Amino acid sequence: MTPAKPVPPHSQPQPQPQPQAHAQPRPRNRAVMRRAAVIGALCALVSAWLLLVNVRGALGEERAFRAAVSCDSGDDCLRTATARIDRTERVQGKKTPSYLLYVTEADGTTSSPRIRGDAPEPPTAWAGTPVEVTYWRGQIRYVDFDTTRRYTTADPRGDYKPFAAFGLAIGSFGTGFLWVWYWWARHSQTSRRAAPWQLGVPLVGSLFLTLLAAGAPLATGTFAAALQVLGLGALVILVLCVPAALIASRRQRGDDTIPMAPKALAKEEIFTGRIVGEVPYATKGFLVAGPASLATTPDHTGASFRRPIPRTLTPIRVRPLYWTDPDHLNYGAKALVLECEDGGVPVLLVTSKKTMPWLLSALQTRGT
Structure with a gap:
């Protein structure tokens, strides 16, 4: 059976149909959620102790x-x-x-x-x-x-400042992890496409807030003034982060098919790649793409344990990472996904943006 060719740039305005298996709800990455929740909760507890016990006592x-x-x-x-x-x-x-x-x-x-x-x-x-x-x-x-x-160093005035700096900074730092936990638990199911901004923008904002929280008590004369500075800074950070998130979100709307042309291969190329799906040739090792061949291997040199990929594998389209992709956190920030079918079974081929054209060329030329 001759596999379908990858979608060339601007050849079809309508996206190709996707395998139905990809429409299933994404299984939550419980390990990441638990880690973010535990770190955020610990930061909140430490911050509360410093602010409510140490700072309160020093101010008194x-x-x-x-x-x-x-x-x-x-x-x-x-x-x-x-x-x-x-x-x-x-x-x-x-x-x-x-x-x-x-x-x-x-x-x-x-x-x-x-x-x-x-x-x-x-x-x-x-x-x-x-x-x-x-x-x-x-x-x-x-x-x-x-x-x-x-x-003397026994002067109690200002003794609250180190505790306040640590308490506010740790609390702000933990806010970022709590956001990761909240977003992963509540919003990742409604946002199919995985993008760095979804977690990156809030985390960057919390990092700047952490730096501001650490410096505000040291640069002001009273704890109330430090809280005012922190509140104003948080408002400024929020004003900057919200438009950035909205702009990034708007750019992701519509068809997310990535037009990509195959790159002809004059010789074999060995590169990192994953094959994900309920097929016997699923792997996390390396792909060996040649002018008319495609195989998997656990050997980074490609010299041994090669396993040819059957010609029944049919490419559909290239797209970005989805939150529904199994183990997507280990794919890499620059990874792309080639959706395929093999006898009605959905299969994902994952590799970097640089090597994806080699993969498309190998899938295309081996069927000619």
Whole structure:
């Protein structure tokens, strides 16, 4: 039986009939759905813990510190004591410089609060200098010199920022995975053609939102301001992503048959390809296309274990990937599908856009 030739460019305005087996609902890739759901749920839980526990606690401590008043004794008020500097000691840090300020108070109490900034040189440069240290809840929060006030690393103001940055960023990052799970579960069945934009556009948007969420708390003075920046940024990202998705969706409407002409072969070509279907020659290895032959082989050199593809295989049309295609996630981003029939059994030949013309040529010339 002579196989039908592939559809040449603009030869037929109407698409060829498809095998009925391809119209069946796509079986969900449950492994991908579960993975996306688990990652998204974990990110949501970690984000909720950081924001509701760590950030909330740090903000509460900051508010209490700002509202504290001076007193002579007590932990919840600001208690100030006079002291003298003994020496300083530089702390070796990776990024932010700091130093230990060794002081002795009037009652003989010694302490070494850690001060942000560069230490004076030499270590005894401030020896004997009188200062005032201010305690709050058992820790020195700042040190008053003659004309300046230096806050210690125990200063609770801004302690929420690292937790907020991580919490908002992880939550935004998890939103992308939750979208993958939601889209796969609810919308992939109604979108037959698999296209990168369907998942790529939301994931790119969530990536930019993650970067914005990580920087907003560090660049603003309050948590409320960080949320406002994040909200405005999310609105801008949404405004950019929605038109992009609509434009990409509109371009995919109509007949999705891909006009492609065969490319004549002067010698055998070996390339990666899949044959999918309920046929004995289905394979995930390599295809060997020649001027008048077509075979499968698991050997990348094509030298052994060749299995000829029967001439009863009839090509129908070239099209893009569908969500209904079995194991379509492993086909590759640049793969195309050649729909075929073999005795009424639907068969898919999958290979890259570059090698598809070789496959069409081999199917065409072996029947002549």
